[in-house]
Amino acid sequence: MLRKDYIMNTLVKRAQRGDAEAFISLMEECRMSFRRIAFGYLRNDEDVADAIQDTILDAFEHIGSLKKAEYFRTWVMRILINNCTRTYRKNKRHVSMGEGMEEGSFDAGASDVEFRQLLLILPEDSRTIFQLYFGEQFTTKEIAEILEMKENTVKSRLHRGKEQLRESLSDKTGSVQGSGKETGIGGIRYAETFFG
Numbered sequence: 001m002l003r004k005d006y007i008m009n010t011l012v013k014r015a016q017r018g019d020a021e022a023f024i025s026l027m028e029e030c031r032m033s034f035r036r037i038a039f040g041y042l043r044n045d046e047d048v049a050d051a052i053q054d055t056i057l058d059a060f061e062h063i064g065s066l067k068k069a070e071y072f073r074t075w076v077m078r079i080l081i082n083n084c085t086r087t088y089r090k091n092k093r094h095v096s097m098g099e100g101m102e103e104g105s106f107d108a109g110a111s112d113v114e115f116r117q118l119l120l121i122l123p124e125d126s127r128t129i130f131q132l133y134f135g136e137q138f139t140t141k142e143i144a145e146i147l148e149m150k151e152n153t154v155k156s157r158l159h160r161g162k163e164q165l166r167e168s169l170s171d172k173t174g175s176v177q178g179s180g181k182e183t184g185i186g187g188i189r190y191a192e193t194f195f196g
Contacts, residue, residue, distance in 0.1 A: 005070070012069035023063065026072070027056055033136050034080055040119070040131050041084035047091065054083040071145075074138070078146045081128070121168045126161040129154055 008029065014022035034055065038048040058079050066075050115135060119127045132138045132146065133154075140158070144151040 008072060009069040012063070012066065012072045015063050016066065016069075023060060026076075027059075030073070030076060033077070036135055037077065037080055037128075037131055038084055039116075040127055041081075041088055047087050051080065051083040051087045054087075055080040058083070074142045074145050077132070077136070077138075078148075081146065118165060121165055122161050123164075126157050126164075129157050130161055133158060 008026070011022045011026050011029075015026055034052045035048065038051050042048050042051060055076065059076050062079075066072060119130055122130060128147065129143055132143045133140070138146065140151050140154045143154045147154070
């Protein structure tokens, strides 16, 4: 077990025993992942903040029901996605990644911005899978658990999404293979990392 995994599991077990400091540490560890995933679903800072706040409250109330500490990330991301979906439906407005985001609303580095721009090419049902797989480093098995779908469905959507990105980028640039230079769409680099 990696040191980080060991520390996370220890924090989860302490939080399950009522240690508020351990719970706060867990939430701090997940903070950026929460924001990236929530922005994939929701249009503005207020909705994102509400979904994250609801997730923290739900996790705090139900952390005792988590059977195995090593499933914490999968469990808490499922809560977040459920809360984002609920907020999205409640607001009844079409949301897609990047559209309508306020300037400076998400403190992402250049590679995060490029990653989000790449995701805009994909249909909505593939974006979450790509965000969880490439952005948050979840396995296909973990994503299947989070999204409550078959692992083969996750793998299929990843494969189709890669093909869609390859075709779209190829149409815009003539080729996605090669030197690793700018691809020509809004400064998106590193596209080749998705096609390995």
